[in-house]
Amino acid sequence: MVVIGIGGVVAVLVALLSMATGLTSVFTSSTDPYRGVAVRSGATGELSSNLGLDEANIVSTLDGVELAAAELFVIADIPKKATNTAANVVVRGVSEDSYNIRPELELVEGRRTEPGKNEIIVGTKAQEEFIGLNLGDIVELREFTWTVVGTFEADGSSIESEIWGDLSNVQSEFRYEGGITSIRLRLTSPSLIKGLAESIKEDPRLQVDLHSEQDWYKKSLQDNTRLIKIFALIVGIIMSVGAVFAALNTMYTAVASRTYEIATLRAIGFGGGPVVISVLVESLILAIFGGGLGALIAYLAFNGFTVSTLDSTAFSQIVFDFNVSPFLISLGIVVSVGLGMIGGFFPAIRAALLPVTAALRGE
Amino acid sequence: MALVNLESVWKSYKKGRDRVEVLNDISFRVNSRDFVALMGPSGSGKTTMLNLIGGLDRPTSGVVTVNDLVLNNLSSGKLARWRSESIGFVFQFYNLLPVFNARQNVELPLLLTKLGRKQRKKNAALALDIVGLSDRARHTPARLSGGQQQRVAIARAIVADPKILVCDEPTGDLDRSTATEILRLLQILNQEHDKTIIMVTHDPKAAEYAKRTMLLDKGKLVSRLIQPDVEAEVEA
Amino acid sequence: MTIFGFLIKSMFRRKLLVTLSMLSLTTAFLLFILLRSVAVLFSGDVIDVPDVRMQTNSKYAMIFPLPHRYGEEIAAVEGVLAVTFASWFGGTFREGDTSAMTFAVDPSTYFEVHENYQISTEHLEAFLGLRTAAVAPEAIMYRYDLEVGEKVPVTSSIYPNTNGEPWTFDLVGTYRSENESEAAFLPFLFHYEYLKEASGESDVGWYTFTIEDPDKATEIAQIVDSKFENTADKTKTMTESQAFRNMMEQFGDISLMMNGIIGAVFFTMLLLTANTMIHSYRQRIPDLAVLKTLGFSDGKVARYMIFESLLFCTSSAAVGIGIAVATLALIGPYLPSGFVLIVTWNTLFWGTCIAVGLGLFIGLVPAFSANRLVIVDALHAR
Secondary structure, eight states: OHHHHHHHHHHHHHHHHHHHHHHHHHHHTTOOTTEEEEEETTOSSGGGOOEEHHHHHHHHHSTTEEEEEEEEEEEEEEEBTTTOSEEEEEEEEEOHHHHHHOTTOEEEEEOOOOTTSOEEEEEHHHHHHBTTOSTTOEEEETTEEEEEEEEEEOTTOGGGGEEEEEHHHHHHHTTOTTEESEEEEEESOGGGHHHHHHHHHHOTTOOEEEEEHHHHHHHHHHHHHHHHHHHHHHHHHHHHHHHHHHHHHHHHHHHHHTHHHHHHHHHTTOOHHHHHHHHHHHHHHHHHHHHHHHHHHHHHHHTTOEEEEEETTTTEEEEEEOOOOHHHHHHHHHHHHHHHHHHHHHHHHHHHHOOHHHHHTTO | OOSEEEEEEEEEEEETTEEEEEEEEEEEEEOTTOEEEEEOOTTSSHHHHHHHHTTSSOOSEEEEEETTEESTTOOHHHHHHHHHHHEEEEOTTOOOOTTSOHHHHHHGGGGGSSOOHHHHHHHHHHHHHHTTOGGGTTOOGGGSOHHHHHHHHHHHHHTTOOSEEEEESTTTTSOHHHHHHHHHHHHHHHHHSOOEEEEEOSOHHHHTTSSEEEEEETTEEEEEEEOHHHHHHHHO | OOHHHHHHHHHTTSHHHHHHHHHHHHHHHHHHHHHHHHHHHHHTTTOOOOTTEEEEEESSOTTSOBOTTHHHHHHTSTTEEEEEEEEEOOEESSTTOOOOOEEEEOHHHHHHHSTTEEOOHHHHHHHHHOTTEEEEEHHHHHHTTOOTTOEEEEEESSSOOTTSOOEEEEEEEEEEESOHHHHTTOOEEEEHHHHHHHHOOOOBSEEEEEESOGGGHHHHHHHHHHHTTTSSSOEEEEEHHHHHHHHHHTTOOHHHHHHHHHHHHHHHHHHHHHHHHHHHHHHTHHHHHHHHHTTOOHHHHHHHHHHHHHHHHHHHHHHHHHHHHHHHHHHGGGSOTTOOOOOOHHHHHHHHHHHHHHHHHHHHHHHHHHHHOOHHHHHHTO
16 A cells, blocks of 8 residues: 555656656757857847847857857647647748758758748658658648658757748748848857847847747746646645555554564564664565656656647647656665655554553453 | 253254254253353254254254244244344354444344434444453454354344353364353353353253253253252252 | 534544544645646636627737727727737836736726726726826736725836836726636726837727627627738637636646645655544444444444534535635735636535535445444454
8 A cells, every 4th residue: 555655756856847847858958058049139038038139140240159050930720630720830040051050960860941042941750749740741830831841869968859841932922021020140159148248238239139049948947847747746745745645544454463473572672763764665666666666657658758738938739758767766675665654653663662461361 | 941942853854865864853941141152063953953942953853942932933023023032042153244343243143123223323333342352342253252252142132132052062162262252251141141051062061151061962862960069069 | 512523523533533534635625626626727727708899819929919990990890899908018016027917908998898897987087188197907016916096116127218117097986796716816007198109009909798698608709800801910719717628738738747746745645644544443442343233233333434424524624625725815916917717616615525425435444334333253363
């Protein structure tokens, strides 16, 4: 019973946290200290940013900038496979350097888009989650149709949930003539980013904030994972309380059914210490076994399980896999040890305080 | 007319592969207001016989008739109902329910009757009064001595006013003087409250309180000892 | 003593065992209610607004703006009563907080369309009379500790002030809605004209309008959308509650996830509680034999076991649900705006069903064994 109770807690807790971990890795898996994101001053997401190509040109000439790519972030509605209702997908208009800045992007199928054509390449996650994004499919985005010419992976990062097209085409078809939402940069050295950000801020020609890629995704990360983490914590705590009661129950019963043996041990001279330890050890072994079982169930049922949710910073769907990491499994075991300790402690004390004579008489 | 009538009763149990004969062609009568002691060595079938009379068990063959009712054919539900109305049980280990106090234990059988709450309480108090334990009504079994527990059990047995009391070693777990008190109490119930009592015991001193004693051995009735003084009383 | 009192008392024969089990079952029901309320929120079913209110958004995504002139055209559609519009301002009241519901609106028509919003004439006049005025619902006033008469600084990442400073609004009044489900979603409102002047914004976020006959909602939605079919800014019109549901759906199938957890919790609890019940039953075999001896029939004793298990589960459920409801009521005001956790009748209904089902199921084994219990054997088993 200790096994089942604690197993249940650990399974649910690990499953919930694996969701947070999966989501986290989407935003952190491929951040690179050499890279920066420039957006309009004050913007907290690309959604609320708008810049011009002239600004991109100025930024690209600054010292320390190795590569600069102007990008346009827009949103389109595509039906999700799971619900068949339309949900927002990021469509990113990219320049040649966008690929050079992100070497982790790898085509798994087809080819890149050709300039001047309504062609798109699709992230594998987006392809998995949405209807009609397979190679060769013709997709209607806004008023115009686009052909899927390629599929890409990118180390599990958030761009795998995106659709990429040629910047100028996206600009014209989505009616953002000349507009961009961010400038992606690759610097010659990671240490330059702070200085560069300051000089950009002071530049009278620019209304631009430069963020390191890491900082930029941190906010998305916090916005999106905070609720899940709080939720996992609350659910975990309540379930743990329930499991502790169950563990106490089992161990009290175990002690009660062994009253006679324990009393006999005490009578022939064993102290309270060994009795406490034996009960605690039993509880711990059961708890760890339960914790391991729970973690295993969570791993088998959820690891790699793909879901999508709303990225509240970008107001679009972000697709991610549940990730039951070794850290979570060990966390599950640690939690089970804690629960086992509490569940075994009080019954152990009771066993140690057992009045020997009364117990031997069978009272 | 006999109140309890056993006619060529056989009883055997399966024990593993073997069949154990417990009762071997027993015929036996108990008249109304009688007080019978059943004696015999362990395993002689005393308790089994008692269980048959009390409607807790059924014979393998033969007929058990109590108060003109043939028990063999009754469904378990009817048998239960009959027990609640006609039989009071007293056991060696009292068998009180530990969570309830004395009065509540006594009241238990009345939950099966149509009596109202107040009436039940009153009857239970009366029964406790008869066994002399009114002042312990609120004590739980754990706080009562063995003799007191047995008195509560007797009160429980008589509270629904059955004709017959069936007692299985009622003094088996008590010291001599307490046992004497319990036996006197049974005697009073027999003489003043007209209860017919059938009591299993292996204590000859306890048997002396009965009007007559039957001896069982290996599932057979071996003799019917009748206490001369009691017989004289009956004749007078 | 009554039969009921008798059963309750005998249930607690093993006080510790039963109490601990009840507590763990209580936490299961507590979780059930909390998880269901989250599921209900993300299913979009929390909002229950009159179906006479409809919303027109950009066809492509709710966040895309629409031209200012659409208002007049929608108003011209037959069956439409009053039209207003709003723009999502994305304001935050505190540094680092997530954005709260802050809308730039046309004050005079906004309250006309949202006729169930309650605002005193005094506050409404103050709002209409001042260009920089704003009104806030009670939930936002409470959460950010605002007071009428205050100047409220608000930062927006969508409309940053050119000098980088926050916007400042004169909070001149408060309003509310009797509709509980709606109350938590009420926005902070200020003049669209003020936003337009300061930022040069000329489009609006979406239109909201009321219609005469809720049965014609689909028809009117089609007429409105067809009006803009051949423009660059196509629209999508639906009832407000449908729009809300669509928005929540974007978060994915949270409901499925919640039900998964609930399933895991109750499966665990089923095993744990069944074990306790069987254990408690074993301990009481001699007692049950005594009851049978006293003339309680097999069926009666079996029914007592079922009843006991039912009582055990339903009372734990009642306590767990009670704690959950109280907790939700307590933490409600501290949740982020738009995060409404309510306990629906549906949730309560299923909670009760689970409690009763669990009780029956768990009581089955003890009841069956109690029914078959042979007195003679059981008495000797002591």
